[in-house]
Amino acid sequence: MQKKWTFKITPFRKVLLALVGIAILVALYRLVVGLGPTTNLSDDWPWGLWIGFDLLCGIALAGGGFSTALIVHVLHKDKYLPIARAALLTSLIGYVIALVSLLMDIGRWNNCWRPFFYWGFHSVLFEVFWCISLYTTVQVLEFGDIFLERVKILPLKKILKPALIPLTILGIVLPSLHQSSLGSLYIVTIDRLYPLWWSMLIPFFFVWSAFFLGPAMVTIEGTLASRAYNRKPELPVFQSLTKVTMWMLIVYLIVKIIDLNYRGVAGMAFNGSFESNMFLIEMIAFVIVPIIMYAIPSIRTQLWGVVTASALVVIGVIFNRMNVVFTGMAGSVGTSYFPSIWEWLLTLGMWSALVLVYLFVVENFPILVKEHEEDEALSTGTGMTAGKSVEA
Amino acid sequence: MTNSFTDYQNSDVFLCIGANPAENHPQAMRHMGIAVAKRGAKVIVVDPRFTKTAAKADIHAPLRPGTDIAFLYGIMNYAIENNLYFHDYVVNYTNASYLVSPEYGFTDGVFTGLTEANGKASYDTTNWQYQKDGDNVIKDPSLQDPMCVFQILKRHVSRYDIKTVCNITGTPEDTYRKVCELYCSTGKPNKAGNLLYAMGITQHSYGGQNVRATAMLQLLLGNIGIAGGGVNAQRGESNVQGSTDMGMLYHLYPGYLNSANAAIHPTLKDYLEKETPKTSYWSNRPKFFISMLKAWYGDKATRENDFCYDYLPKHTGKDHSHMAIFQAMSEGKIKGFFAWGQNPAVGGPLASATRQALEKLDWMVAIDLFETETATFWKRPGVNPADINTEVFLLPTAFSYEKEGTVANSSRWIQWRWKAVNPPGQAKSDLWIADALMKAIRKEYQAGGKFTDPIMNMVWDYDMHGHDEPDIMKIAKEMNGYVVADGTVLDSFAKLKDDGTTACGVWIFAGYMFEDPVLKVPGCMRRSREDKSGLGLFPKWSFAWPLNRRIVYNRNSADPSGKPWDPTRMLVSWDGEKWVNNDVPDFGFKDAVTGAQIPPDKSAVNSFIMTTEGQGRLFAPTGMKDGPLPEHYEPLESPVKNVISKTQNNPVAARYKGDFAKIAQTGSPDFPYIATTHRLVEHYQSGAVTRNCPTLAELMPEMFVTISKNLARRIGVVPGDVVSISSARGEIKCKVNVLPIVKPMRVNGKEVEVVGLPWHWGYQGLAPGSTANDLTPFVGDPNTMIPEYKAFLCNVKRA
Amino acid sequence: MSKGVLVDVTRCIGCRSCMVSCKSWNDLPANKSEFTNNWDSPGKINANNWTVVNSNIIEQGEEVKWRFVKKQCMHCLEPACESACFTHSFVKTKEGAVIYKPTELNQDYCVGCRYCMIACPFGVPSFQWDKPLPFVQKCRFCYDRMKEGGLEPACVTACPTGALKFGDRDKLLAEAWQRIDSNPKYIKHVYGDKEYGGTSWLYISDVPFEQLGFRTEAFGKPVSNKSIPSLTWDVLKWTPYIFVGWGAILTALHFYTKRRAEVEHDEENMYEAVNTQENDKEE
């Protein structure tokens, strides 16, 4: 059945729309007058909110997409199918936001096409740039499948179909590369980034945290979506994700400890400095606590438990990225940076846009699993065929 | 200066007192640096502030502003007591052995002869003269006679022992002792001590005596006339040397010829008789003077009419210095004023009163590159232009790179500079303006007037065919001197005549336009780096007056027999038959007529060719208005009583009346701190140019006052706070700069704070700021009339 | 022959002629600035001040030292800025200058991402924040003078004291050590000899470099003598292997697990749009 596009306007959505509108104006203003008048960036802090938060965090948070893809499409853990599309969607929107914020942030935005033709392949940013661009393309194509399904252009969908498997593989390889590269970007900050964060292993920490962030993010998104649409949260799916996350967190923690000790800087975690305290918060509140929560069945099996633990993991990754970008650099930079009102407005607008687009897509495209399918699918693990028969 | 910048490479020890070349003469630092790098020279900096120069020194000796005489005397006393002075030099080349009148005396800070008339003190110098036997001065080469200069000096400086000196100056004793030891090490034949000074020495109510003290120290240590030695004034404005050479001072004609006094020199004969000593090179004065009149009045100047001597304006002996002019102006006695390349509204002492004085003028012409504070005095902040009736003209002039001509630097090098760019807009060179002005004045006088002859008859034919600009080469030739009959350019003032057959505008410049036979350009245009002596003399780089001599008094570099004190620093040398010279000898070494070599004993007794004695003056019977010897007095504003005598101030200091007389009392509780003013490398003088130069304004954007951490704590301010600084004469506001480059000093048991004020700011330009000179006192040195910019009292408070 | 400049801090008098001549030669505009307590306004390198002379007052008890240090791009032997630039806008010329590719056109490679600024260990590249389409700016080692006129850099020419000396880097390094060895006042270190793989500008001094605002230590350890590009390359060089390897593993896993699952689910009918259900419900 071909249906009309619909989008209900609620007061909340009005606010979001307004924010997006403001952000568009801010963006235009920024493009015309440049970065100086609009941001609090300086030669001391060349990268601020847009790169530090929107790009780094946006892409990390979008990590849900590729880790779920890995689980579902490569490992074929079909029981996670119900969350696959939602994860892909958030991820795609996250990347678009990252690209937009990048476009906003680069000084010579009229030159944004240059890197495609002029290759500075010694640069980590080169890798990041190409991976993000390619991966966004891949995601668009992946999403194309869904889009075509919705708009019912089946011949095209047929063409796309065989490409989906290599696309999916690419869609995991590329983000693995650039999630790690986002970390590698900071290798250059040797002697300036606080040693609790600076490490030659920083690419590993970035990619690994992006991986374990995925399930946590899916849990949060799923919960939010179910709230929004008045559906039952996919608790069983969430619960089964906890084990993966927990083990990944444990590995993360162990590697971190080994790395700090190997570099002889573990002591700095306890030297009482601002940095050390931030680091301890990061590790205790956002790594160790979630591990414990995931490990205790009575917490893990409760919706609040999973959601809280996941939230901690998500916040933890953001916290980590902020520590790398801001906390860890502040000491050596010497001056402070706080985003300007324009920077905040643009960021707010972009994240509002994310929510709006997500809502729109979810409401108009087949993203969420039909309610009655869930239980069966999850109870059997091979229930998909059964589901199909039901539908039939 | 006696030596040159390029000669600094020969110095073993530098005593940099009251000068801050790192900020004000950066190129001097290059040459000092060469001596440090090449021969391990040592540097002593004596300055109240720890300056950028002090930062490069081996010893920084802080001293309280205004106490240099005590400081220098302490070193002299140390040299004499420890027998470190250069005995042979002192005996042979100074007046140490001369006996002074037995009537000469000195009690409690006052020399014999102080008299008072109309409330004005002055000295009668009769009793300062030498004992004579007929025409001959009586001498005691053993230096034992109690009335010989050496013994007088010894007695005089013996009062300045290290303890007393440090009590006065506030210099830590151990630092001071190190200075004495190190600098006195140059009292040996094979060591050269270079004394450089500038405004920290001169800008005091006894600035002239400060300079005397530097010269005396150098004489005692045998440091004058030798390579690497000298008394080296780091001079000011890029061409201030040229402007004094040119007689820009009110009491001088070009070439340091005293200007005629109406009462004393009514006729040429009077002038020549009274101004020409029998001895010294000044005995040639008539040749210089008459050649000058010839240059000025040309054909009209004849023997019959005394070479137009009557045309010369003569003074009455009254004070027409900067301060006196502004006092007169404030009293309405001056109707019109040319501010020609000066900005007294910022640079003059008590500038606030200076600006008010300008209001009394009928008209004023500012000839400048920019609309300076002086040019805009009538619309300055806080006044209503409608209340001011002065008519003001502003003539835009070309900057030094926009015109051609010479600049004479501190090394006395007259260097030709070519025009680099055209002046902008309507701006014209000063020469063009002067030329046009003279022509306009003559036009007015054609209709007649009072005594038009001097104006109508003056030589004034500098037009260059087909050019808007006057022909500067014609003027240069006139200054250089030429043979009247055929116009031949002279190579030396030795060729000047007193019979009207030669003309010469500035006798000391003679030869600067004479063509170098090898390089085929006039001397001042030479740019050869040839330096055969290896001593940095560079005889073929431009032209050094006099006669391309690079180090003056160079006879003193060799012993009486003509053997150089130090062969490695040979300037002139008698090889038994003839003189072998690196520099142009500053003495008669060759008979002008026969060409025969003159043996060393002749010149040995006349090694200081410009003094009547032919000797260096440790004691000055003439020339100084405030004593034959320097004596420590307190600046007119001081926090303490004079320790060394009951006489608090220089009894004959120049003082002025009315608004200009305001002085804080000694130890005033209202103004407890000592202020001194200084310069910054980024700005030039009143800042007229540099505060209009965006790059420089960016480098040093705001007026500030530097205070010690101690004082900052006491008045509760942190760097960048706005403070108010007040003196007995006014108040200014600026940001506060807290740096350990100034520190409190212990003076006679009392802790005194010194604050530093740069004086480059005014209300005009890209980087305006308040003017330090609104606070400075209107008093000065009686000889030079230089204002006491460097030591006064102030208060600093949070604004 | 790779050029360099030897900066002898003991000879610098803080006259700042170098700053002025840099501006003149490069036609850089002046900014509005403010009083600084150290008399070194504007205090830091920026897009219109490619070089600054910093003033350092060092107090040790009663003793005060005042040292002036000219700062500008160090022209690293292996420049972090060049390697960080993903459009390869910066190059290290054979003469030693690290500059935007030296044609106007190529300068336009730059997208203004400012990663070079993050990458530079000396905090040198500066951005034209006030321009709508800004460039990264920094000292160019007066490459134009070097190239066309065989001239030394403008700042070196202006320096009155010989604090700056231009020449072949190798020779300057030798001279630096010769000066250090012949005068005990010097610190026994040439800054720029090894730091971050070495730089074309070299510094010697009589006070410890860390008191002059140089980083000799970071977090209690000497700063890296390895160049930043080499560090990044240590990681980056794995990219192709990871790409191929990880891709292969994933493909293998994909087929392996798929065969094991042996099932094909019907994704198409499993999902639906939210408003479809709502509509369904309402209908």
Ligand SMILES: Nc1nc2c(c(=O)[nH]1)N[C@H]1C(S)=C(S)[C@@H](COP(=O)(O)OP(=O)(O)OC[C@H]3O[C@@H](n4cnc5c(=O)[nH]c(N)nc54)[C@H](O)[C@@H]3O)O[C@H]1N2
């Ligand atoms: N950049 C720059 N260069 C200049 C100028 C300029 O304005 N800017 N002006 C030029 C001119 S016209 C001149 S005259 C020269 C002046 O050159 P300098 O005389 O070197 O200049 P100042 O800074 O006025 O004074 C020199 C030093 O005297 C110190 N001082 C103050 N009081 C005393 C004292 O009682 N005794 C001693 N021993 N020292 C004292 C001050 O702290 C200061 O450091 O510079 C010339 N060069």
Ligand SMILES: Nc1nc2c(c(=O)[nH]1)N[C@H]1C(S)=C(S)[C@@H](COP(=O)(O)OP(=O)(O)OC[C@H]3O[C@@H](n4cnc5c(=O)[nH]c(N)nc54)[C@H](O)[C@@H]3O)O[C@H]1N2
């Ligand atoms: N407190 C304090 N006051 C001082 C001093 C101090 O140390 N402390 N120092 C004193 C000293 S040493 C001096 S020399 C005086 C200087 O005092 P001034 O000579 O009054 O000050 P400058 O700023 O040098 O003024 C020169 C003017 O000439 C203009 N000018 C520049 N080039 C040319 C040109 O080619 N032709 C013409 N016609 N004009 C030109 C400039 O724009 C400027 O306005 O200040 C004195 N004032």
Ligand code: SF4
């Ligand atoms: S006259 Fe010119 S070159 Fe000489 S020190 Fe002054 S500013 Fe420098």
Ligand code: SF4
């Ligand atoms: S100092 Fe910085 S900007 Fe200069 S070459 Fe090295 S990395 Fe590049």
Ligand code: SF4
């Ligand atoms: S700002 Fe320009 S030069 Fe710097 S890394 Fe980015 S593209 Fe390259």
Ligand code: SF4
């Ligand atoms: S080398 Fe050239 S661009 Fe670099 S600081 Fe010196 S003058 Fe400026």
Ligand code: SF4
């Ligand atoms: S020009 Fe030379 S002496 Fe002057 S500040 Fe620059 S480096 Fe130092």
Ligand SMILES: [Mo]
């Ligand atoms: Mo001066």
